[in-house]
Amino acid sequence: MASSTTVGAHDHPRGLRRFLFSTNHKDIGTLYILLGSIGGVIGFLLSLAMRLELAYPGVQIFPGLAEFLHGADPSMALDAGKNLYNVFITVHGVLMIFFMAMPILIGGFGNWFVPIMIGAPDMAFPRLNNISFWLLFSSLVLAVISMFVEGAPGMKGFGGGWTFYPPLSSNTGSPGPAMDFVILALHLAGASSILGAINFITTIFNMRAPGMTLHKMPLFVWSILVTAFLLLLVLPVLAGCVTMLLTDRNFGTMFYDPAGGGDPLLFQHLLWFFGHPEVYIVILPGFGIISQVVSTFSKKPVFGYLGMAYAMVCIGVLGSIVWAHHMYTVGMSLNAQRYFTLATMVIAVPTGIKIFSWIATMWGGSISFRAPMVWAIGFIFVFTMGGITGVVLANASADKQFHEGYYVVAHFHYTLSLGAVFALYAGFYYWFPKMSGYMYSETLAKANFWLLFIGVNIVFFPQHFLGLGGMPRRYIDYPDAYALWNVVSSFGMIFVTLSLVVWFYAIIDAFMKKRLAGANPWGVGATTLEWTLSSPPPFHQFEVLPRISGSGR
């Protein structure tokens, strides 16, 4: 080990060079986590503005915001405000998916821990790893710029929802360059993710330490493997889909324009062929994290390891053949709707296997309620809540009552805003001591949990009632009857905001107090390879490959 540090010393750049030109998987992982945090904070601020606007019937906040952000003329401020609201919902969706959840879960935790967990010194293609990150950064810049250039006639930004359906996103609805910026942002984000996926697949298939067979890999690595395959399969479809939109907008093609023989539904099919697997791309790494955390703090190996691994493979495969359940109201044939209903419902089976296996892992365990475990238990509950409303929405018949309404908003925020984010926090508090070397305050981490848990439930649970009552989504103003639950929902944002403040404070506190975490702060339950290294790990680890013997998890 002593000789290896001297050999590695020459490629340990400092300062700006260390991060700009980084080829080290841990540094790139840190960059991804920072980028994801910035994206998440901007996305959160957008949602805060939306909830403030919806806290009372009528339009109050956004005209002023439009004057402030875009310098809209006060006489036009109302229209500019309505447009800005739509821009906010669009950018909120894009940021939270592409620039918060994916960077932190896949780029951040994936980069940091996949090589370590399989006993590899680094990713297979370190330079590819670097360009993946900087492409994503450029993409974020383009996405933010799109908010400040012309979209709809006389309006700034693209406000058509994160699904970008034409004709609203074509020259009919937004002739200005804002949508072109969004398309190019998607191209770059897509290229970044494809390169990242290639890197992960190559690393996992070729760089496992001796004895680390596929069936011994930790479930987090399995989850990243399945995610990487999904990314590789569906992102090219998104790229094609938005490229056709780009040529429709700029080069006179008619792929999505019925006037020239095209069909707007073609876009929807292509988008959702990417978009539905995308939601599993966001949640699968979360599943992996929860498996590690539950097993560590129950001090038990994961229950039904093979079932858990192949349930994720199964979810990945099924998730790729159910896309049109987002399109039950477009006028599909009866048989198509029957197929998509049944296929979608089947996903509940592997998902149920995962939920029950986590509980069975805890069963008979000796559970210590450290912060990551509390987040994981919270995840299991809120994800179940989101899953069961998913079973409701899988039914084409019931969906006709809920489509594009607040029931759907509640559903996908329970799976993503609560599910994926809780998994993200579980992972953050699980690995923060390993990544930084310092222990955070347990009290602050739990305060963060309770504030967010209470907050998001107050925000999103009443939205089920709004959806049942018939409130459409993406509305800046609503009939007065929907006021009560909107007020309650907005009230919950107070707790969510506080939880973010506590989170930042917990990080600052950890770096200020410098409580050393030690190699393994979690005890006997933490059996994966990252806990055999120092905290933080050496700049290059496993220069002598570890040998894996016995049974894996």
Added chain:
Amino acid sequence: MFNVNRQMLTRGALAAAVAIPATFFASVALAQAEGQPVPGGLGLPNMVTPVGLGTQQLYNMVLMPIISFIALFVLGLLIYVCYRFNEQANPIPSKLTHNTPLEIIWTLIPVLILLFISVPSLRLLAQQVEVPEASVTIKVTGNQWYWSYKYPEDQGGGFGFDQMMKPESELQPGELRLLAVDNEALVPVNEVIAVHITSNDVIHAFGVPSFGVRMDAIPGRLNQTWFKIEKEGVYYGQCFFICGKDHAYMPIAIRAVSREKYNEWLAQSKQKFAGAGARVRIAADSR
């Protein structure tokens, strides 16, 4: 079923009156409940069509009880596990990692539950999609940001009109903000109405919650749906697909009346909308 809804309605109205300045809700809470959102409502609206009633039954009798049970079951298991197997209660963890019968059970039981759900669900789906023989056909076209209606000539119509939201300044007492319109679309009660839906510009969606109907209006496509209103009254809907800045400001209002009144209205409307001129954009003229 109806008792439950009425109970929810009262409870919702009470909650609303407590939580929000009462004046704000007074007009709405006293107004009739059908066809419009219920203040502080907790459940589905009162349904007035066979498809709507089917949806209500599917959700309230099948889906809602099942998902509530599953949520409580998982919550119960979590609480029990945390109580029984925490560090203090169970210091030595077991090494149990497999139980094949248990794994088969928790795979099979969900399958059975899903099969149980799918039977009524697919039956309702067929009822929604297969349009029965209709006595009245209307064509609805989405525009940025209003709806156009066309009543065909061979059914006593031959006119079309636009339906615009009434701005707040023009509301009469009792009319609902964001829902009241200038021209309500009339249809006869207890008759099958087929609706053809398309759009002139971007995608919109025609949705009326108390009918259980939601259908996208897509340029270049003619979608079809149907409803049979079993109770006279006015029913409000809204645009259910984001269509630009005034997405929230293009409500739908459909009034169900007796056949006689409907015929009267047809005759009057032919006069009224014949001279409406340029403002009337008849759906057939569009692409």
